[in-house]
Amino acid sequence: MEFSDRVKRRMKKLGITAVELAETVGVSKGAVTHWTNGTNEAGGKRLVALAEALQCTALWLSSGMGDEEIGGDESPTDSPSERDYALIPQYSARGSSGKGYLNDHVEIKGGLAFKRDWLKGMSLREENLRVMYNHGDSNWPTLSDEEVLLVDVSKIEPVNGKMYAMYDPDNEVIIKRLIRDMSGGWIIRSDNQDKTRYPDMPISDDGMRGVEIIGRVVWRGGGI
Structure with a gap:
């Protein structure tokens, strides 16, 4: 999955609209549109805020690595954790x-x-x-x-x-x-x-x- 796919996946799972996500993250609806259509990717503080709004880890949202869910179970075969x-x-x-x-x-x-x-x-x-x-x-x-x-x-x-x-x-x-x-x-x-x-x-x-x-x-x- 690409970054845009992961954003849409979480939005669908949580039942969040683009307008609701924009308000929660503190960005314009256009920014969310860019994230979901693959034009741009969130970074820095916006990435953290977006991950919080989508209730997932920033590491997974940005790269697809590690746990998707916050507090997910870890095992020796997991990708690098956001904690470390x-x-x-x-x-x-x-x-x-x-x-x-x-x-x-x-x-x-x-x-x-x-x-x-x-x-x-x-x-x-x-x-x-x-x-x-x-x-x-x-x-x-x-x-x-x-x-x-x-x-x-x-x-x-x-x-x-x-x-x-x-x-x-x-x-x-x-x-x-x-x-x-x-x-x-x-x-x-x-x-x-x-x-x-x-x-x-x-x-x-x-x-x-x-x-x-x-x-x-x-x-x-x-x-x-």
């Missing part, structure tokens, strides 16, 4: 490790489950996290093409040596490391050592204030 795992919204957006990647249409494509204990140990808050993908090889070998990235959208202040997802002047998403220049200003840098193909981009402090940072890359997941 946080489901982070997985966006179709890509960030380029090159000259930039234009995302003209971005939507939530389910989610990835992360252990809550791990998130706590990393001092990460579930509601601040987004999953996106790397595109290109300008940050190789740190990042590979199509690698999954976890981005903390609450961390938008530049910190020396950290890697960020940000918009370039053409409003395309890039993944770059920010380096504090000893002479003042910043350097937007690719990890790839081929500086002929991926040169450093110096930028002043004033210029850096005009850069829209999406968030800091806090985790990468890929093959070895």
Whole structure:
């Protein structure tokens, strides 16, 4: 089943209309229509509110994993439980490790489950996290093409040596490391050592204030 099928399944089981569901969740009837026809998927706080209204677990509603019913019986063969795992919204957006990647249409494509204990140990808050993908090889070998990235959208202040997802002047998403220049200003840098193909981009402090940072890359997941 897709997300839309799971929403309709719960609505039918509970006898809830689209208007009633919209009022309970606090959204427009149009939002519910998008959820039921597959145009969009709920994420973050809306996903939690929707799951509460439909009396099911957010993990099952978003991904189809785990128990459907709240308080359902667990067994050793069950999928990861919502109690132990946080489901982070997985966006179709890509960030380029090159000259930039234009995302003209971005939507939530389910989610990835992360252990809550791990998130706590990393001092990460579930509601601040987004999953996106790397595109290109300008940050190789740190990042590979199509690698999954976890981005903390609450961390938008530049910190020396950290890697960020940000918009370039053409409003395309890039993944770059920010380096504090000893002479003042910043350097937007690719990890790839081929500086002929991926040169450093110096930028002043004033210029850096005009850069829209999406968030800091806090985790990468890929093959070895």
